[in-house]
Amino acid sequence: MRNLMPSRDSRTAYMYLAPALLIMAVITFYPLIFQVYISFTDFTSANIQPDSPPAAWVATQNYERILQGRLGLPNFDFVRIVLFNLWWALSNVVVHVILGVGIAILLNTRGLRFKGIYRALFILPVVIPPIIVATVWQHMFDRDNGAINEALKLVGILFKVPPESFNIYWLQQVQDPIPFLPLPLAYFALLAANTWLGWPLNSVVATGALQSIPRELYEAAEMDGAGPLQKFRNVTYIFLRPAMIPYAIYGFVITFNLFYLTYFMTGGGPFGRTELLVTQAYTLVYSYQLYGVAAAFGVFMFFILLAITVFFNRLTKATASYTD
Amino acid sequence: MSAGIAGGWQSNALALRGRLMMRLRGRGGDDEKRLPRTRQAVLQALCVFIAFTVLFPIMWVFSLALDPRALPRPEGLNLIPPGASLRSFIEVIQHPTSNPIDFLGLAKNSFILAISTALFSVAIGVSAAYAFSRLQFRGRQILMLGILAVLMLPPVVTIVPLYLQFNQIRLEDVPIFGDVNLRRSLAGVALAVISGLLPFAIWNLKGYLDTIPKELEEAAAVDGATRNQAFRSVILPLAVPALAVTAFLGFIAGWTEYYFSVIFLSGKVDSYTLAIALNLMVGQFATQTPWSHFAAFAILFAAPVSIVYLFLQKYIVSGLAVGGVKG
Numbered sequence: 224m225r226n227l228m229p230s231r232d233s234r235t236a237y238m239y240l241a242p243a244l245l246i247m248a249v250i251t252f253y254p255l256i257f258q259v260y261i262s263f264t265d266f267t268s269a270n271i272q273p274d275s276p277p278a279a280w281v282a283t284q285n286y287e288r289i290l291q292g293r294l295g296l297p298n299f300d301f302v303r304i305v306l307f308n309l310w311w312a313l314s315n316v317v318v319h320v321i322l323g324v325g326i327a328i329l330l331n332t333r334g335l336r337f338k339g340i341y342r343a344l345f346i347l348p349v350v351i352p353p354i355i356v357a358t359v360w361q362h363m364f365d366r367d368n369g370a371i372n373e374a375l376k377l378v379g380i381l382f383k384v385p386p387e388s389f390n391i392y393w394l395q396q397v398q399d400p401i402p403f404l405p406l407p408l409a410y411f412a413l414l415a416a417n418t419w420l421g422w423p424l425n426s427v428v429a430t431g432a433l434q435s436i437p438r439e440l441y442e443a444a445e446m447d448g449a450g451p452l453q454k455f456r457n458v459t460y461i462f463l464r465p466a467m468i469p470y471a472i473y474g475f476v477i478t479f480n481l482f483y484l485t486y487f488m489t490g491g492g493p494f495g496r497t498e499l500l501v502t503q504a505y506t507l508v509y510s511y512q513l514y515g516v517a518a519a520f521g522v523f524m525f526f527i528l529l530a531i532t533v534f535f536n537r538l539t540k541a542t543a544s545y546t547d
Numbered sequence: 548m549s550a551g552i553a554g555g556w557q558s559n560a561l562a563l564r565g566r567l568m569m570r571l572r573g574r575g576g577d578d579e580k581r582l583p584r585t586r587q588a589v590l591q592a593l594c595v596f597i598a599f600t601v602l603f604p605i606m607w608v609f610s611l612a613l614d615p616r617a618l619p620r621p622e623g624l625n626l627i628p629p630g631a632s633l634r635s636f637i638e639v640i641q642h643p644t645s646n647p648i649d650f651l652g653l654a655k656n657s658f659i660l661a662i663s664t665a666l667f668s669v670a671i672g673v674s675a676a677y678a679f680s681r682l683q684f685r686g687r688q689i690l691m692l693g694i695l696a697v698l699m700l701p702p703v704v705t706i707v708p709l710y711l712q713f714n715q716i717r718l719e720d721v722p723i724f725g726d727v728n729l730r731r732s733l734a735g736v737a738l739a740v741i742s743g744l745l746p747f748a749i750w751n752l753k754g755y756l757d758t759i760p761k762e763l764e765e766a767a768a769v770d771g772a773t774r775n776q777a778f779r780s781v782i783l784p785l786a787v788p789a790l791a792v793t794a795f796l797g798f799i800a801g802w803t804e805y806y807f808s809v810i811f812l813s814g815k816v817d818s819y820t821l822a823i824a825l826n827l828m829v830g831q832f833a834t835q836t837p838w839s840h841f842a843a844f845a846i847l848f849a850a851p852v853s854i855v856y857l858f859l860q861k862y863i864v865s866g867l868a869v870g871g872v873k874g
Contacts, residue, residue, distance in 0.1 A: 235774055236684035243675035243745060244690075250742040251697055254708035261707060273715055326597060334582035335590055344598050347605060349864075350856035352803040354822060355849040358829050359608055362838060370607045373624045419604065427864050480701040482806070490831050504703045509810055510831075514707050521704035528699045 262286070262518035271514075278515060285519035294516060298495030299503075305527065308499045311410075312479040315417050316471050322418065323425025324463060330426075331433045346427070348420050357483035360416035364393035364488065394489050407496045409489045417484055425470065432466035433459070472535045479531070500524050611842035612636065621838050635843040643844055644827045645834075646816045650847065657820040660733055660808075661801030664740045665794040672748030673790060677778055679749065680756035681764070697746045702739075702806055709739045710810060731815050739807040744800055748793050755789035756782065792862050799852050821848045 237244075262285055264278035287293075292300050326345070330338055348356065363370045371393065376386040393412040400408045440458045449457065482501045485491065491498035491506070504524060507517035582590070611621055613631040621628075640650040678684070679691060713730035721727050729735040759782060767777040783790075805822040809830075812818045828836040828844060856863065 232682055233684040236678045236682040236687075239674040239678035239682070239778075240690070242671045243749060246671060246741070247694075247697075247745060250709070250738050251705075251746065252693070254705055254712055254742065255697070257712060258705065258708040261711065266707075266711070271711070271714060273717065329590065329593060332582070332590060334587070335594075336587065337591070337594070341594050341598060345601055346857070346860055347601055350853045350860060351605075351849050352799060352852060354803050354805055354825065355845050358825060358841070359604055359845060361829065362611075362841070363604055363607070368621050368838070370603070370624060374603075377624065419600065423601075424864070476699070480703075482701065482703060486831075487829070501701050501703045505706070505806060508706050508710070514711065518707045521700075521707065524704050525696075525700060529696070532695075532699055 258518045258521055261515055262522050264515045266514040266518070268512040268514075281515070285516045286523070289516065289519055289523065294513070296511065298491075298498070300495070301523075303496075304498050304500055304503055307497070308479060311413075311497075311499060312475045315414060315421060315478045316474045318414065318418050319421040319425045319474060320467060320471050322422040324429045324467065326422065327426045327429035327433055328459070331430065342430075345423050347423075349423050349427075353420070353481075353483045354487075356416070356420050357487040360412075360419075360484065361394075361487045363416070364412045366390055366392050366395070369393070395493055397493050407493055409493060409497050413484055413488055413497060416488065417478065417481065420484075421474065421478070425467070425474065428466055428470045429463060432463050436462045468539065472539065475535070476528075476531065479528075500527070608842045608845060611838050612846055614839045616839075635837075635839040636847065639840050639844045639847065643824045643840075646819060646824075646827070648816055648819050648824075650844075652817070653819055653821045653824050656733060656818055657802050657804075657822070660737055660740070660804060660820060661798045663737045664744055664801035664804075665797035667737075668741050668744040668748040668797050669752075669790055669794045672745055672793070673752050673783070673786065674778075675749045676752035676756055677782060679753045681761070694746045694749055697743070698750055700743075702743045705739075705742060706806060706810060709742065709807070713738070713811070730811050731818075733812075733818050733820075736804065736807045736811050737801070739811070740801055740804055744797050748797060751793050751796075752786065752789055755786060759785050788862055792859060795855065795859055796863065799856070802852055803848075 261278075263280060263282060265281045265284070266278035269275060270278040289301050329335075330341055330345075366372060367390070372389045372391055375389040375391075379386060379389055392408070394409045396408040398408075399406060400411065436458060441454055444454050444458055479499075480501050481499070482505065485497055485499050486502045486505065489497045491502050500520075501524075504517060504520050507513050507520055606626060607624070610624075610626055610628055612635050613633070614621055614625075614628040615630045615632040615634050616628075643650050643653060679687065710730060713735045714728065716729035718727045729738075763781050763785075764772075764777045767781050768774075772780070803822055804820065805826065808820050808823050809826055812820075812823060825844065825848060827833060828841050
């Protein structure tokens, strides 16, 4: 497009950009700079009124206190939160992609009836606002009246298991369900809820990729005597991969920052063991009004997310050159 | 003149898209191959089971909402509870929480928040998206990186600076409104939402504009159309689906906005939104709410956006695939 009024291009560009840039300068970029400043002060609710005393400069104390867990908050351990947060995102994405692809392949079976109906039903979790999904699942996993325990009791009757064995404290149980895995039961409840929410979109993306595969390729593979597994490895997988990898990365970042499920279902419990960076950041402001600490926490989050983005950028570049 | 020509290309592009869609449909259409009966049965059973897991929470919420007994908690699983009625719906419409604001008031505030953030971010975002998509200029790389970096940040991160910044902006004796604290107002929440939504709108729209062939504008330029004319009469009409989808996603963000509303509007009952009421009903500091009321409220809260989403779903998913993944 350079030949279209080239000399005025820069000026034209900034004319188009001006409204957005002006607004972002005031409500997006300036606040981020202000955030860095706040993170070096001990800003609390005592400094919040326009006529209240300014917050004292504390240099890097907020950062040190976060790293050393010296915030005086119960169950605060920064490294544990980061590690759990990474595991949370990774484990979810793996489950979502496997289920999404599997169900997409199932629904792509030639001759399967009622496909349209199933596809229409399976999209439902996507269209419900996440805050509603979270509050509903919070009730689903309730110990006394939640639908999960009630349903388990009904199934239990069939197998003569007494209903009392299904009074499960899904979200509060302190003892880990799997002895050698340091993950609380609440994590598995969260994983189940987020899987309900997460696999359908993966399935849509996988379906798109599956339908772009020319049928002739399968026929050719069959003629070469390929079995179902070989057809998957040599045809399906090759076509799915370029579509699923970017989407899996997108899903990782979305899940990494997923606020509502954890906040409403467990509130980070038991003992802060399902706390994510986003929920902890919110609690620092909402429950403790530790503005300076929360600002420093936000700066940490920025760098963690930056590292993740750079990592994935490298990864996709590596895989891109591999597939080209 | 140029508008007429532009209209011509537009219909060309639409026809092209139509042919493409037909080819895609044609491919899925020849499904005559018969499955062996047992295999069909096994796969159907699997599909029905998956459908059950998807529908289970949704059906449960509806059955809770229909429970007429206003029990603090439900008893057992009933698809249709005995004596099912819509009483819970009527009750939450009249008194969603103990605060003196009814459902309509909450919905009105949520709607104002949603519509203003949606329209504002799309209207401002589209011209910036156009510049990023089509124009070469100094500082382009740095600005794109800046927007990407902001996009990466969850809104939770910027609560502190926005809260403190908006809290400083206070006007006294404004006509009609009286004393105004920007932080304690829907306008403040809307601005906070836009601070995160605008980068998203720019990025999403840029992704879509990148897919519109450059030749359309070049042809318009040959016919003497200026840059602005080409933008208005070639690009904007073609971008309508993307504009609608981006606006709708912005609408959902505003309609369900939680983080800022709860903190900014604390105690300002006449500005309460649906999300704040939901938090009062079932959040961490909630008082005992009958589950039937929660369920009815959740349905009323979700229904408007969920139904529209269901209709727009095809465009949204493909739009996200273009905008979200291309970065």
